[in-house]
Amino acid sequence: MKHKKRTYRKEQPKETLVVWDILKNETVAFLDTEYVTSQQKHGRPAKLVSVGMVICRGDFEEVDRFHSYIHMDGELHDKFRELTGITEKDLSHAPSYEKVMEQVGKKLDEHEVEHIFVWGPDKIVIQRDLVEYREMISKKSRKIVNRILRMMKDIEVIYSRKLKLRSIGIANLKYLCGLGNEVCHDALSDAIDLKNVIRHMDTNGCPKYMVEAMRSYLADKELYCRCRRFHEKWDNVPESLLKKSQDVMQELEYMESMEAKALRDDMLAVCTGEDQVFPTLEEYIEQMV
Incomplete structure (x- = not known):
């Protein structure tokens, strides 16, 4: 009687990452965005209107911060204004998309940033925004944005898995770490909150x-x-x-x-x-x- 040959599927290693370990040798950035979503079902993708970033090295030591609105004409819906505090005037007087992304790229080069960490859909939003709304930007700006995207890493899944939690936002994480429970929905403030939460989780952990x-x-x-x-x-x-x-x-x-x-x-x-x-x-x- 012939026995069937067993085949063994190689188990895929689970992705692990501790930002604190990376910071010992490299400079990193924590980034957050604000974006306008459509109020219609199956409407157009979210449009990027703000970028905030905090750059760190060593023991989460801050070396630089960046924040800018991105120019956009048109009326904002009430829910967005109420949530973020951003107004039409803020966006109509803001620098162009290309200018903002060039400034982000310059900051990353200046500090030799190796990784950009985000929590949630920010990378996807930037990718879709680039495809949907930025057809007329220069090749130089497109190259900068694509390089930024390659550097970005969504760490939500990794840290949620460590806690055996899912669908947990920064506000709840802050409360979990004893850092309050309010979020500003301001790109820079939320990037700083992300940095502080990750620093606490990497250095102190969370009470069981x-x-x-x-x-x-x-x-x-x-x-x-x-x-x-x-x-x-x-x-x-x-x-x-x-x-x-x-x-x-x-x-x-x-x-x-x-x-x-x-x-x-x-x-x-x-x-x-x-x-x-x-x-x-x-x-x-x-x-x-």
Whole structure:
């Protein structure tokens, strides 16, 4: 009887990276961007409007900072203005895309930066922005941007894997590291926050009880948001139904599951128009204590 020859698939090594180790021998930059997204479903890709960068060496020692808006004409939507504080005037008076990218490239060359670290989709946004909106830029500027893209590394997946977490933003990471929980949605401030978070994680680590609380928070929030269905008041809800709903909502208050909480908040929105949101990480942990 012939035995089938076994074939062994070579296991791919998991990607690991510690920025602190790289900083011992090289200069690196932490970079963040702000970009305008379309408010229409299947709209055009996000457009880059701001770049912030902090350059470090050694023990996360800062050697330079850079920030600039990027020129753009046109009206911004309210959500973007409210989130970032950026106005049409800021962008209409800003340097051109080519000028900003040349300045970024000059800073990188001046300090002999080897790696640019980002957290999240910044690299993808810059790539798509280059293809979609920058057809008329010079070959020199295009070459600079492509070199910047080759230097960029998204470290979100790597550090999230170390914590056994996923979909964690800088605001929650700051809280996890004891560095506050506010983010400015300003490109330079967010780049500095990223540098401070990575420095803390590489040199001090994160308390295990906080990591466990974060895992619980993210899992509960995901389940709650998946179960929510309604966010606005229904018209002409019969009084009899409103009364019955009050009784049901009171009963749901005593149930601890996320499904029950989502159902209660759906009923509250339908009956009263009051739309609840999931607690912040800080509020969630306070409730657990």
